[in-house]
Amino acid sequence: xxxxxxxxxxxxxxxxxxxxxxxxxxxxxxxxxxxxxxxxxxxxxxxxxxxxxxxxxxxxxxxxxxxxxxxxxxxxxxxxxxxxxxxxxxxxxxxxxxxxxxxxxxxxxxxxxxxxxxxxxxxxxxxxxxxxxxxxxxxxxxxxxxxxxxxxxxxxxxxxxxxxxxxxxxxxxxxxxxxxxxxxxxxxxxxxxxxxxxxxxxxxxxx
Amino acid sequence: xxxxxxxxxxxxxxxxxxxxxxxxxxxxxxxxxxxxxxxxxxxxxxxxxxxxxxxxxxxxxxxxxxxxxxxxxxxxxxxxxxxxxxxxxxxxxxxxxxxxxxxxxxxxxxxxxxxxxxxxxxxxxxxxxxxxxxxxxxxxxxxxxxxxxxxxxxxxxxxxxxxxxxxxxxxxxxxxxxxxxxxxxxxxxxxxxxxxxxxxxxxxxxx
DNA sequence: GTCTATACGCCGATAGAC
DNA sequence: GTCTATCGGCGTATAGAC
Numbered sequence: 222x223x224x225x226x227x228x229x230x231x232x233x234x235x236x237x238x239x240x241x242x243x244x245x246x247x248x249x250x251x252x253x254x255x256x257x258x259x260x261x262x263x264x265x266x267x268x269x270x271x272x273x274x275x276x277x278x279x280x281x282x283x284x285x286x287x288x289x290x291x292x293x294x295x296x297x298x299x300x301x302x303x304x305x306x307x308x309x310x311x312x313x314x315x316x317x318x319x320x321x322x323x324x325x326x327x328x329x330x331x332x333x334x335x336x337x338x339x340x341x342x343x344x345x346x347x348x349x350x351x352x353x354x355x356x357x358x359x360x361x362x363x364x365x366x367x368x369x370x371x372x373x374x375x376x377x378x379x380x381x382x383x384x385x386x387x388x389x390x391x392x393x394x395x396x397x398x399x400x401x402x403x404x405x406x407x408x409x410x411x412x413x414x415x416x417x418x419x420x421x422x423x424x425x426x427x428x
Numbered sequence: 429x430x431x432x433x434x435x436x437x438x439x440x441x442x443x444x445x446x447x448x449x450x451x452x453x454x455x456x457x458x459x460x461x462x463x464x465x466x467x468x469x470x471x472x473x474x475x476x477x478x479x480x481x482x483x484x485x486x487x488x489x490x491x492x493x494x495x496x497x498x499x500x501x502x503x504x505x506x507x508x509x510x511x512x513x514x515x516x517x518x519x520x521x522x523x524x525x526x527x528x529x530x531x532x533x534x535x536x537x538x539x540x541x542x543x544x545x546x547x548x549x550x551x552x553x554x555x556x557x558x559x560x561x562x563x564x565x566x567x568x569x570x571x572x573x574x575x576x577x578x579x580x581x582x583x584x585x586x587x588x589x590x591x592x593x594x595x596x597x598x599x600x601x602x603x604x605x606x607x608x609x610x611x612x613x614x615x616x617x618x619x620x621x622x623x624x625x626x627x628x629x630x631x632x633x634x635x
Numbered sequence: 636g637t638c639t640a641t642a643c644g645c646c647g648a649t650a651g652a653c
Numbered sequence: 654g655t656c657t658a659t660c661g662g663c664g665t666a667t668a669g670a671c
Contacts, residue, residue, distance in 0.1 A: 257464035272638055380609055384600045385623050392595025402587055416592050420627055
C-alpha cells in the first residue's frame with residue numbers, strides 16, 4: 222500500500238531514442254491541433270528531423286504513428302490499473318488511486334490526458350477502437366460492478382455510476398486543461414474526488 | 429411555467445428548403461464521421477444533389493457549411509436559454525429546464541447533441557470559438573453564479589460547480605449516444621437530474 | 636542510410652458550356 | 654442557373670542519388 226505509484230512512463234522521456242522523439246512530437250501536436258490538421262511535415266519539424274522521409278524509417282505511415290501512440294498510452298494506463306487492482310480490491314481505494322493518477326498526469330503530462338479526453342469522442346485516429354472499448358475501460362467497469370456487489374457502491378446500473386463518476390472527473394480535468402480552471406489539477410483533487418465518490422457511495426445521503 | 433417548451437427548431441425540418449437540406453446532411457455526416465473525413469462529395473450525395481457544384485450556390489466553401497451549422501445550433505441553444513431564464517429566475521428551475529431540453533434533444537435530434545459534445549473538445553471546425561466561449565456557455569455560468577449568491581447552490585467556485593453538474597449530464601448523454609446506455613435518454617432523465625442537482629445543492633448532505 | 640527531388644491522389648474550388 | 658469538366662494545391666508517400 223505504501224508501494225508508491227510513480228508517474229508512469231507512458232512514453233519514455235529519458236534518453237529519448239528516435240521513435241520516442243517522434244511520438245512525443247506527435248502527441249504534442251495531436252493534442253494541440255488534432256490529428257487531421259497535423260501534417261507529417263509538422264511532426265518531422267517538431268521532432269527535429271531533417272525531412273519527412275526520416276519518419277518512414279520508423280513508421281510505415283501516418284496512421285501508424287497515431288496508432289502506436291494510442292497503444293502506448295492505453296497499454297500504460299492498462300498496466301497502471303492492473304497495479305492498482307493488485308494493490309487493493311476495495312473499489313473505493315481502487316477508484317481513488319485511478320483519480321490520483323489522472324490528476325497527477327494532468328499536471329505532469331497534460332498532453333496525455335488531453336489525448337485521452339480527445340480520444341473519448343473524437344474523429345481522432347481513423348477507425349480506432351474508442352476509449353470506450355479499450356481493456357482499461359472494461360477493467361474500470363468491473364470495479365464498479367464489484368463495488369455494487371460488495372455494497373460499497375449503491376445499487377444502480379454500473380454504467381450509470383461510471384458515467385456520473387467519470388463525468389465529474391473528466392469534465393474537471395478538461396476545464397483545467399483548457400485553462401477555465403486556473404489552478405493546478407492537484408489543487409482540485411481532494412474536493413473533486415469527494416464529489417465524485419460521495420455521489421456513488423452506498424451510504425451517501427445524496428439520494 | 430406551464431408554457432410548454434417545444435423541441436426547438438434548431439434546423440427547420442418542415443419544408444426543407446435547399447440550404448437546410450444541405451445543413452441536415454452535413455450535420456449527420458459531421459456527427460458520424462467528423463468534419464475532416466467528410467468530403468463535399470459526401471455531403472452533396474447525402475443531400476441528394478446532382479453534384480458538388482450545387483453546394484457552392486449556397487455556401488462559399490466547406491468551412492462555411494460547418495460554421496453555419498455551428499451558428500444555427502448555438503444560436504438556438506442561446507435562445508432556448510433566454511426563454512428559460514425569462515420564465516423563472518430560480519437557478520434550480522433554470523438548470524432543470526436546460527437538462528430537460530438536452531435530454532429531449534438527445535432522443536429527438538441526437539445528431540445535434542452529438543455535435544455539441546464533439547464541439548466541446550474537438551478539432552472540429554477549424555479555429556471556431558469553442559463551446560466554452562459561446563454566449564450560451566456564459567449564460568449558464570451566470571446561472572451558477574446567481575445560484576451561489578442566492579444560496580441555492582453551495583458556495584464553491586462556480587466553474588467547478590458547473591464542471592461537476594455538466595460533467596454528469598454530458599457524460600451520461602455521451603454514453604446514451606454511443607449505445608453504452610441502451611435506453612432512451614428520457615429513461616435516465618429523472619435519476620440523472622437528481623444526481624447532478626443534489627451534488628451542487630446547498631442543503632445537500634453530500635458534503 | 637540520409638536527404639533531395641518527385642510522383643500521385645484526393646479534394647476543394649472554378650470556369651465555362653449549354 | 655445547372656452540370657461537366659478541369660484546375661491547382663496540399664500532403665502522403667516513394668524512388669533514387671550520393
